[in-house]
Amino acid sequence: MADATPTQNADTPKGLVLAVTAYVLWGFLPLYMKAMAHIAPVEVVAHRIIWSVPLAGLLLIALGRTRDLKSALRDPKMLGMACLTAALISVNWAIYVWAIASGHALDAALGYYINPLFSIALGAVLLREPLNRTQLIAVGLAAAGVVVLVIEAGSLPWAALGLMFSWGFYAFFKRSLPIGPNQGFLLEVLILLIPALVYVTWLGINGTGHFGLVATDTMLLAGAGVVTAVPLLIYANGAKLVRLSTMGILQYIAPTMIFVTAIAVFGEQIDRGRLIAFPLIWAALVVYSIPMIRQIRAQA
Numbered sequence: 001m002a003d004a005t006p007t008q009n010a011d012t013p014k015g016l017v018l019a020v021t022a023y024v025l026w027g028f029l030p031l032y033m034k035a036m037a038h039i040a041p042v043e044v045v046a047h048r049i050i051w052s053v054p055l056a057g058l059l060l061i062a063l064g065r066t067r068d069l070k071s072a073l074r075d076p077k078m079l080g081m082a083c084l085t086a087a088l089i090s091v092n093w094a095i096y097v098w099a100i101a102s103g104h105a106l107d108a109a110l111g112y113y114i115n116p117l118f119s120i121a122l123g124a125v126l127l128r129e130p131l132n133r134t135q136l137i138a139v140g141l142a143a144a145g146v147v148v149l150v151i152e153a154g155s156l157p158w159a160a161l162g163l164m165f166s167w168g169f170y171a172f173f174k175r176s177l178p179i180g181p182n183q184g185f186l187l188e189v190l191i192l193l194i195p196a197l198v199y200v201t202w203l204g205i206n207g208t209g210h211f212g213l214v215a216t217d218t219m220l221l222a223g224a225g226v227v228t229a230v231p232l233l234i235y236a237n238g239a240k241l242v243r244l245s246t247m248g249i250l251q252y253i254a255p256t257m258i259f260v261t262a263i264a265v266f267g268e269q270i271d272r273g274r275l276i277a278f279p280l281i282w283a284a285l286v287v288y289s290i291p292m293i294r295q296i297r298a299q300a
Contacts, residue, residue, distance in 0.1 A: 015241025019250050022235035025227075027257025030100045030108070032227050034266065036220050037101035039210050043203060044224060045093045046196040047211065049189050051225020056186040059233060068183045078177065079191075085173050086188040092166035093228075099159040105262035106274065110149075111163030112255040113281050117142045117288060118168045126172070134291055141284035145277035152273025181236030185229070249289055 036044050060066050072078045099108040117139050123129040131139070149157050177184050203209030210217040239247060259278075262268040270278070 012241040015238050016246070018234050018238025019242050019247060020253065022231045022238060023250055023253035024257070025231040025234070026254040027261075029227060029231075030105055030258055030261050031265070032220070032223075033097055033100040036097075036217070036224075039101075039217065039221070041094050041097040041101060042199065043209060044097045044221070045090060046199050047221040048093055048224040048228040049090070049192045049196040050200065051222055052189045052229040053186070053193055053225070055225055055229045056182065056189060056233070060182060060186055063182065065180065065183055068179055069187060072179050072183065072187055078179065081173060081176055082184070082187045083191055085170055085177065085184075086191040088166050088170035088173065089188060090192055092163060092170060095159055095162040095166065099163070103266065103268060104159045105258055105266055106268050106270070107157055107159035108163060109255040109259040109262060110157065110274075110278070110281070111160035112167070112258070113252070113278075113285060114142050114146070114160065114164050115167055116251065117284060118164050119171060120288075122168055122172055134287055138284040138288035141280050141287065145280035145284070148277045148280065149273045152271065152276070181239075182233060185232055185236070189229075249293065252285060252289075 033044070060069060072082065096108055099105060120129075120131065120135050121139050124131050146157065146161075149160075174184065179187065200209060200211065204211070211221050212218055242250075263270065
């Protein structure tokens with residue numbers, strides 16, 4: 001998943017197609033990850049990293065953008081920030097893979113529903129961005145939904161909160177990387193590549209890995225790079241051609257598809273806490289989205 005970071009002041013047909021395509025692909029991702037539910041999440045994430053590198057690298061070569069990457073690798077400050085964002089995205093991937101595999105896809109949907117509202121709160125706390133009344137109401141409703149879940153379950157919804165925090169801070173710090181989105185993604189997976197290779201090699205030596213043993217598992221793990229990199233790269237290019245407000249609305253496509261998949265395909269149950277919490281969060285998103293819809297109509 002990704003936060004909306006476009007620079008375009010008008011929606012273009014190409015941008016809309018790319019943006020919707022990226023979010024729909026993210027919406028179908030749980031089906032792919034569920035097929036690897038028998039594989040440890042860390043092993044899945046390691047292969048997501050390994051197989052993303054050649055794909056992202058070939059794209060940069062085709063676009064002729066490798067010079068920016070070389071400059072970033074020689075800049076200690078940029079490299080340090082990239083290490084932080086790489087760590088955050090790897091944590092996000094691991095939580096997501098675990099949530100889908102262990103029957104917590106509804107929590108994954110919850111985390112990504114709350115994420116835009118968390119980003120607003122994060123901006124208010126860390127960037128001193130003032131919240132208007134509409135935003136305060138939206139954040140308050142979302143917080144109430146989380147409180148209901150805690151009271152009903154007797155514990156924190158760790159998967160949802162983990163996805164929210166890891167992606168929210170990832171998007172926040174990603175803004176500080178003065179490098180294009182395609183170059184930034186390759187830089188992050190390159191930083192993670194050596195630990196991923198070491199871990200996969202260690203699994204192979206100990207005979208506990210899944211790659212190369214069963215044809216289906218091998219193909220799924222190798223394809224993990226494609227299902228990771230392709231939506232991110234499509235999104236990164238589409239975001240430049242669509243307005244921020246439009247992307248703010250479109251970003252609900254993925255968690256809505258995850259929510260439907262969790263119930264209709266995976267058979268997850270909605271308990272009383274979720275029956276109360278999800279409507280509160282959906283109400284928060286409606287309140288949050290109304291100003292953006294008005295902006296879209298006004299600009300149209």
